[in-house]
Amino acid sequence: MMKAAKTKRRNAATANSAKGRSATSTVGATSSQTGRVANPPNRAARAAQRRAAIIAAGLDEFTARGFAATRLDDVAKRAGVAKGTIYLHFKDKEALFQELVRTALVPLIGNLMTVPAAGGSVREILERFAETFVRDVAGTKRGDIVRLIMAEGTRFPSLADFYFREVVSRGLAGMRKLIEYGIERGEIRNARLADFPQIVIAPAMVAVMWQGLFGRHAPLDAVAMLKVHLDLIFGERRAS
Amino acid sequence: MMKAAKTKRRNAATANSAKGRSATSTVGATSSQTGRVANPPNRAARAAQRRAAIIAAGLDEFTARGFAATRLDDVAKRAGVAKGTIYLHFKDKEALFQELVRTALVPLIGNLMTVPAAGGSVREILERFAETFVRDVAGTKRGDIVRLIMAEGTRFPSLADFYFREVVSRGLAGMRKLIEYGIERGEIRNARLADFPQIVIAPAMVAVMWQGLFGRHAPLDAVAMLKVHLDLIFGERRAS
Amino acid sequence: MMKAAKTKRRNAATANSAKGRSATSTVGATSSQTGRVANPPNRAARAAQRRAAIIAAGLDEFTARGFAATRLDDVAKRAGVAKGTIYLHFKDKEALFQELVRTALVPLIGNLMTVPAAGGSVREILERFAETFVRDVAGTKRGDIVRLIMAEGTRFPSLADFYFREVVSRGLAGMRKLIEYGIERGEIRNARLADFPQIVIAPAMVAVMWQGLFGRHAPLDAVAMLKVHLDLIFGERRAS
Amino acid sequence: MMKAAKTKRRNAATANSAKGRSATSTVGATSSQTGRVANPPNRAARAAQRRAAIIAAGLDEFTARGFAATRLDDVAKRAGVAKGTIYLHFKDKEALFQELVRTALVPLIGNLMTVPAAGGSVREILERFAETFVRDVAGTKRGDIVRLIMAEGTRFPSLADFYFREVVSRGLAGMRKLIEYGIERGEIRNARLADFPQIVIAPAMVAVMWQGLFGRHAPLDAVAMLKVHLDLIFGERRAS
DNA sequence: GATGAATGAGAATTCATTCAT
DNA sequence: AATGAATGAATTCTCATTCAT
Known part of the structure; x- marks a missing residue:
């Protein structure tokens, strides 16, 4: 009858992320389409950016759905990264949640x-x-x-x-x-x-x-x- | 190919039910109509009692874990009923939650x-x-x-x-x-x-x-x- | 998207049964409300009628949904009997199906x-x-x-x-x-x-x-x- | 309270897959691009192969048992994939059935x-x-x-x-x-x-x-x- | 480092079958 | 005999986590 917590978003998520960079850094992001990394803002910075994007995305999702009902899939999508990437930065769902x-x-x-x-x-x-x-x-x-x-x-x-x-x-x-x-x-x-x-x-x-x-x-x-x-x-x- | 005769009935069901009931229901063992054991009221009363036990158990579980993280299996166990019994009284997990x-x-x-x-x-x-x-x-x-x-x-x-x-x-x-x-x-x-x-x-x-x-x-x-x-x-x- | 075989009928079932008597015997059925059996159209006949009602109901359900997707609950409802009654006449679902x-x-x-x-x-x-x-x-x-x-x-x-x-x-x-x-x-x-x-x-x-x-x-x-x-x-x- | 580290990966998955595949797919071990074993095509090809295996397995199971009586578990086993994999390719049982x-x-x-x-x-x-x-x-x-x-x-x-x-x-x-x-x-x-x-x-x-x-x-x-x-x-x- | 396909434990829900009334 | 509440095995589907590429 009510069907809460089921919202199959699935889109609109990548909007504010588009590789998760836009939000925080309008830095030296001049171009980087075809080639690998025409303008690499050094590894560490990239990593930090991704991490931040994941945290931001997680915050949105966790506040909207609570811990248990949040899907890491959605967090990844919203952050503009692959699911596996989350595990590069956080041990597991709970670690992400707590740190976040x-x-x-x-x-x-x-x-x-x-x-x-x-x-x-x-x-x-x-x-x-x-x-x-x-x-x-x-x-x-x-x-x-x-x-x-x-x-x-x-x-x-x-x-x-x-x-x-x-x-x-x-x-x-x-x-x-x-x-x-x-x-x-x-x-x-x-x-x-x-x-x-x-x-x-x-x-x-x-x-x-x-x-x-x-x-x-x-x-x-x-x-x-x-x-x-x-x-x-x-x-x-x-x-x- | 055809599954037959599987239900292993075991009457240990009412055993741990007291635990689940006592907390909330002060109904207690007051009367007894038809006889048999100490507290076997008529059908309707039994049903109401079970329903109440499920609600009480659900309340404990839901408040302790939140909606998404609560397992109906645990609710059933705590209420001293089988999983399926919950569905005799409530359409689904959400209905139980809301009514509760x-x-x-x-x-x-x-x-x-x-x-x-x-x-x-x-x-x-x-x-x-x-x-x-x-x-x-x-x-x-x-x-x-x-x-x-x-x-x-x-x-x-x-x-x-x-x-x-x-x-x-x-x-x-x-x-x-x-x-x-x-x-x-x-x-x-x-x-x-x-x-x-x-x-x-x-x-x-x-x-x-x-x-x-x-x-x-x-x-x-x-x-x-x-x-x-x-x-x-x-x-x-x-x-x- | 399609949701076949889910039709929750749930009503209109008891129509042709009304205790499963009408169809065959308009015999000496004068009255039989309050007492047990003021006018028992003999046990055997009653049983045969019920059995026939179950078979008729089963036929409808099985042809409409196939063996596996048919619920005995629906058969019982359509036949105007309780679920348990089916087991009085047939060993199990398969026996009903085959005999039917x-x-x-x-x-x-x-x-x-x-x-x-x-x-x-x-x-x-x-x-x-x-x-x-x-x-x-x-x-x-x-x-x-x-x-x-x-x-x-x-x-x-x-x-x-x-x-x-x-x-x-x-x-x-x-x-x-x-x-x-x-x-x-x-x-x-x-x-x-x-x-x-x-x-x-x-x-x-x-x-x-x-x-x-x-x-x-x-x-x-x-x-x-x-x-x-x-x-x-x-x-x-x-x-x- | 929190469940962690549960997935017991075991690589016996591909073991019984040959059985499931050989019957239908005459695709066989023809070529090999990137190397490694005898038959490890690129990602997309692997995916297509799995999909085909699922369809082949599904066909066998569905024709043998009908839609309702077929267990996706069996389909997965026959296809040599995990249950979840089916859902990577098909929305649900019905989608698999129809597409198949x-x-x-x-x-x-x-x-x-x-x-x-x-x-x-x-x-x-x-x-x-x-x-x-x-x-x-x-x-x-x-x-x-x-x-x-x-x-x-x-x-x-x-x-x-x-x-x-x-x-x-x-x-x-x-x-x-x-x-x-x-x-x-x-x-x-x-x-x-x-x-x-x-x-x-x-x-x-x-x-x-x-x-x-x-x-x-x-x-x-x-x-x-x-x-x-x-x-x-x-x-x-x-x-x- | 990143990716995302694959995995499989887990949880909700259904329904044949039983049995106390 | 008849009932229908209760049971729990079975089944679908989800999603955290892993790992080959």
Whole structure:
């Protein structure tokens, strides 16, 4: 009746790959049709490019279908490489999956850490954070990764651990610092908030889930929501 | 050439079934009509029992492995029935999955609607709600279902729709009413909260996710967290 | 793409059965609702009726799908009995199949033997035979049986043997006698025809096949064809 | 939890393949391009060879058991390939079946069209045709195909259509032309025979059926039979 | 290094047959 | 005797993984 997870794509996959180079490198790719390698951007670079293409393709497929339902055949097609090539770079499906998630998580971590670096009041910092988050994570591929981890975390404890260690605990630590700073500055009244930085993050997480699951049918003004939430934390603002 | 007489009937089937049943069904060995063993109700009851056992087993397996990675063979084993029996009750794997989720969701819905029914201040109601939620959902099989939907929602849009329709929108509507009542009563100052009942729910959702993913390594005092969150919403309480 | 042999009938089956009684006995069946058997048309008769219903249903199914693709479930449904009942009358699927074909063959045999009994010239006899054959066999259920034997004969040698013994050799023997009579009477000139009675039968067999396979798209005037064939055997007729 | 390293490769695959291939493919070990063993053609050739082996094996199995009762496992074994390989060449069992029949039919068609090409009287042509037919079709694999179509035609209408279009209607058209030529030449007296070329073919068809079903127990001198039939059509010959 | 044809373990689904009611 | 729920062997089809080219 429903036939989910069966989408025989089979095409449109090679679109963004065409040998998997276009996305990342518009580098020195002048020409290379008939001959073998008229312009070889040295072996290592080529390999790295392929690897990146596989990771990118895998990310799309895994977020769309989950680990078990993803076919390496499709990943290969999307990456513009042969199936066997995947095994040149990754031990097996699981290794690809784990590495891919780890790789995708790094920018998320970076992002998390840099935003607050900018100055201003804590409220201002969090407001900027909220905007950045909604723009760059919720409803984007980045958000899909978060949802992917929620989905597969139980089956891949090491992944959940990694996520916890690298993203969650760091993010919460940073958030805690910020909260403490806000308390210090008198911006935040409730001192116990520092014990549960999750509270500050929670609506953002809900936004991610919402966009992924219900966004299509019931769009959510995530920025507005996060601002109301900040009002709760900092006390209502006079001027909007 | 012609295969005949193959079925090796063996009555060890009901042996391991108790394991599969006990977890969910509190039906237990209460009565017995026609006689024979301790618990052999009539045909229809037996069928219903088996069906329930399959659903219970399926729930365990699906929440543990996700849709694609669950083997009906395992579900059957856990339910103490033969593989074919599943197909007597459900058209295919997907039908089982969907029905199972829907079935599991109903008590959740009921729960959600009854708790606030009790009287008292809005703060008291929400506090009671938080306690109930933490006890009955977060970290329990119920929570697993929620996480299951988060995980498979994208692949089973009709499920996500169902969940949205039956649980999310109803729950949010109830929550909104409660918030409006709180605003009316002067308990809640920020009127815009009524626009985003998700904010009130958010930490609870995060608690569910947390317990499922990180609970083992980094336990979270969910009740305490939810109380701090209520403090943000209602203003700090003087006496705890 | 094609999906043959999958027709999930599932209904319309119980029509001609309604407990399998109506067909044969309108006997003393006054009433028999609540009690066990207020008016038992004796056990044996009931059993025979059921058996007949199963055979009739089996014939339909087997001719439509072939042996392997026929489901006993469908046979039971069409016969208006439970699946298990089939096993009360037949050892297994194969036994049902074989007996059913044998049963169905008997009238064919009878038919074959009686027609020529009538008097007249050999030409007249064969013309009558042709008409009867086209009307009662080609394009009817009887013809389906013949085609069924052609189809499954290789897999059921005992069936092919039975068919050969009971139908083919008898039929050919009868036909040979007729030919010899025709030669004697001077109606048939080619004496060697008696060595190959198959020749006389051949166009009739082709008609059976044709109707079953191509009849829908390319109808064949079988009677006309058979008459032309008789013209070859007897020499052209003056008056048509 | 994760299954890894399961494929127990064993190179005994090609061992029993010879058996499966030799029967049908007269391709044999003729040449060898790149070297290595006795018969290792290039990729494409290997693929074509495998495909041919599958078709040959399928033909044997399908004619022996019919569509439904044939196991792809057996086809694979007979072809000397792995089960999965079949799916590299054919979408599913049905696709294999249909293509196989079509493929097998082509030579039949060719045959049909070339034989009459030779000159001589119509009687001579048909006599030659009869001999060729008996030798190359009746009682051979070719004949099995015809019987296979008779058997499965009802369940695969598109096959029956194909057979009708490509073999039957062409064959009949050719036969009709021949008959008309015979009438023109005065060899055939009954002009209406041109309306039913089936009559000329009929004994040949019966011969095919006969050899397949009863040939073992009751051999039939098909050539003699067809000659007697020709005597009917052309009038008896003086000298045999 | 790349490729993709080939492999075969594995999982879903079907259906003849049995047997408790 | 009749029923039809339950069983599990058998079969199709998929896809991760390997390896000859």
